[in-house]
Amino acid sequence: MTMNEPLPHSLPHPQLLLELDALRDKAMAADSLNALTFSMANDLYPLLAFHQALVFARHDSSLELLSVSGLSRPSEDSPYLVWLRRASRWVASQVPDGNPVWVTQDSAVVPDDISEGWGEWWPTGVWCVPLHDRDDRRLGLLLLLLEQEPPVVLRQQLGGLVQTWAYCWSALTRQKRFGRWRLSRRQLVLGLIVLAALLLIPVRQTALAPTEIVSRQAQIISSPIDGVIAQIQVRPNQPVEAGTPLFSLDETTLRSRADVLGKEVAVAEAELLAASQRAFDNPQSKGELTLLNGRAQQRRAELAAVQAQLKRTVVLSPRAGVAVFSDPNDWLGKPVVTGERILQVADPAQPAMQIQLAVADAIALEPGAEVTLFLTAYPLAPLKGKILETSYQARPSEEGVVAYRLLASIDGNPEHARLGLHGTAKLYGGRVMLGYYLLRRPLATLRAWSGW
Template sequence: MSDLQPNPRLLLSLANLRDRALAADSLNALAFSMANDLYPLLRYHQALVLAQQGEGFQLLCISGLAKPTEDSPYLIWLQRAARWIGQHVTTPQPCWLAREALEPPEEIAEGWQEWWPNGLWCVPLHDREGQRLGLLLFLLDAEPAAPLPELLGGLWQTWAYCWAALTRQHRLLRWRPSRRQVLLGLGLAALLLLVPVRQSVLAPAEVVSLQAQNISSPIDGVIASIEVRPNQEVQAGTLLLTLDETTLRNRAEVLSKEVAVADAELLSASQGAFDNPQSKSELTLLNGRAKQRRAELAAVQAQLKRTQVVAPRAGVAVFSDPNDWLGKPVATGERIMQLADPAVPAMRIQLPVADAIALEPGAQVTLFLTAYPLTPLQGEVLETSYQAKPGDDAVVSYRLLASIEGQPAHARLGLHGTAKLYGERVLLGYYLLRRPLASLRAWSGW
């Protein structure tokens, strides 16, 4: 019975080999241990650790060598031999391959005779799912005697477990698609580029009135007061603003006195014309001067009446802070505010030239208001500007006016948001590459 008991030193050596495998921090360190640590027990000519890669194998380690030369004739032949051996090892159990019992191809047989001994002990390593991880080849003159193969079974399992644990994370992080997968992915991408999609673009927008009238300065002057507040509803005839009358009133007083002087001179000349021929000749000149002074006075009085600007119709006064206008000089025709009808809201869109797409009247528009992002407004393009002009943000843009469907309560004048404009249907490839192609053409001139 004692002859069948394994040597305690052998068991201790196997336990040390398992501990080294569990302590390995990389697959290369594990492969080095697998290729060199069993030499005291097997006395092999050479040990090879091969990792499975598809139908072929990758050499991880050769016993006695730190880093083999990849372009050596032996390693070139070894790649073909490993592929052939992998096809003949179909069981998960270690097997002995003798040169005399096999019929390898001529190129494999020549290399075997030159570099390898007569026998080869092949140990396949598998993970828990039964997938082969690699092969461990021991070049021996004779098959290992019992009970060594049975005692080494636990070591094979430990190496396979450590191998799978060390490569599982690398397989997830370093997944490399095969050539077939790459071609299939490129084909699917090409098909996706041919899918028709709706062309669209985003642009800043504001809610305005479709029926808005500009309130401008009727004369040159200085704004004395603003009589309404921003966004205040007014009725027809409501006083909106007043221009400073000081200069015009002073001018009117001066002209009134000039008219009185002209009338007195005309009366004096008329009385002296009976006996003074010179005064008679001055009547025509003095009469024209008097009429000129009256005309100037009438013009100034008319301007005085226009210093008070009233609302021509009902609406909402749309303008900025009144303090920005008080005391500001304005010219005739300069816009001060707008009188908008809130019952007819619309969208005013500033479409940058860089983002412009082909849009026709009637194109669909969706406005996402900043204040109400979950209740967008729908509408259609009514008109587009022919020329692009710089806006308040110095961005050259096209001005578009779009309607708002229905009468939503949250479509208040002055609200801002982002409008999405929909154009014609185009291919997905054109949709994605339109901007890069335009930039490339502008940069290269092609």
């Protein structure tokens, strides 16, 4: 028995079953909807010699042409495609359920505008094969243009293939179909109203800023005279008492100067004594006494000044606290000038937050505003406090960011609030609308760029 011979109703030809099984395998192997519809439009031809096969996808009440047998997807608005849009909608209306339908010009009342094109482009009939998903929702439509209705045996056996096509179609378009969900005008209006209402909700305005724990009672220790650091006598974060030596300056130059001035004082006093003795016999020597006496006083004053500087080469702590400074090796042998900052003596019992609030993140803050500090070393134990003071002018920080300096208290006496720890502070301002909270930065950027 060959494929051209009639197929018995009771037993289909084995070759037919093999061809249908191969078509199912191609459908299951399709990786996209275009690949699936191309197979539907072309691979059925060996079993059913059609003039043309058309595959349409249904979107709401419209149909989209996906594949045409023997061609890639058409993209030009030819007269045939313009007529096909109208004809496909009418043909789809002739298929009320999920069963294939044979439609001819004699079996249905064809509108005049479609009948004219049918006689020009289509053969006698169209076999309409709908594809439905499990929820009986139509996915697409396969139109086969034939001279006569397909054989009964072939129609019976194609049912399984059509179900496979529908299953693959549904699987390939499930995500895409969900993404095409559209809102009605009423839903869109309600959504806009809800969004506008949400933007009017009052919320607390907040800002984040890097923070360091410092002492509220910290005294800067600077160099009392010009010199060179000879020794750092404390370690960083070392507790000190009042009068504890902190550092000392090199005394070599001052001691040499003191020795020279001491000899000059001795010479000046000897000259003054000799002139005093000569004054009893020589009246002219009395005029030298005033000059020599002034020179001796000058030398004694210079020596006293150098001796006073020698006493200031060792710097003592003015109060009890903790020595706060960098590595001592950074200071040893370094020349310093009078008033140059060397270290701090801070009271660890009075910690505070030193906040660097960048200008770009600045919000309206008043003394007493709440602050929450999340330390990097203790992220699960935040510290609470309130703003004590704010700087009037923004200045570049050590990182080069122009920021305002804020000082905030720390509530209670937490043990982990140690000097020198860093973290991120959350500053709480007044209440503003949610829309302003979300659009404040974009609006500021827009105004900076546009000048409006």
